[in-house]
Amino acid sequence: MQSATIYAIAGALVGALVASAVYHVAVARPALARLRELLDLHDGLIAGGSGNASVRMNALEESAAQWRTSIERLNERVGEIEALAGTDLSRAGFVRYDAFAGSGAELSYALALLNRQGDGVVLTSIYSREDTRTYGKPVAGFKPTVHASSEELEAIERARQPGSAKGAPL
Numbered sequence: 001m002q003s004a005t006i007y008a009i010a011g012a013l014v015g016a017l018v019a020s021a022v023y024h025v026a027v028a029r030p031a032l033a034r035l036r037e038l039l040d041l042h043d044g045l046i047a048g049g050s051g052n053a054s055v056r057m058n059a060l061e062e063s064a065a066q067w068r069t070s071i072e073r074l075n076e077r078v079g080e081i082e083a084l085a086g087t088d089l090s091r092a093g094f095v096r097y098d099a100f101a102g103s104g105a106e107l108s109y110a111l112a113l114l115n116r117q118g119d120g121v122v123l124t125s126i127y128s129r130e131d132t133r134t135y136g137k138p139v140a141g142f143k144p145t146v147h148a149s150s151e152e153l154e155a156i157e158r159a160r161q162p163g164s165a166k167g168a169p170l
Helices: 002-046 051-087 148-161 162-166
Strands: 091-097 109-116 120-129 132-138
Touching: 091 148, 109 148, 120 148
Parallel strands: none
Antiparallel strands: 091 109, 109 120, 120 132
């Protein structure tokens, strides 16, 4: 009887192995093959047709890190340039006039050189037949800090106009 039990157990074990092999051939193997095809397709899409997805993803991460570094540097540089632009003399106003009756040719002038906040200087050159005199007056917030002539005020106002910051002709 003992041998019959051993044969029964052995038969059950063989049957289980056969069932497992049939299941593997009929179900698991095709599913694994399909999964491998999908993984290859995925790798091909991610890697651009060459290599595998992990290599491509690493390359993309490195590239993104390089771009982040470049963008951070550009942001720093833009900040530096904006700080510098706040102090440049990008606005200019120019007025030619005759300081004295009969001198002719409008050889006297007022030149306002200002930054974006309206700080800077207005230079005035007054021409006469005997000599020429030049004066400089500080300007703050588009207003002269000392008494200014009407020509100097006009030069400051011309510098204040939006076109003067774009290199408009004087």
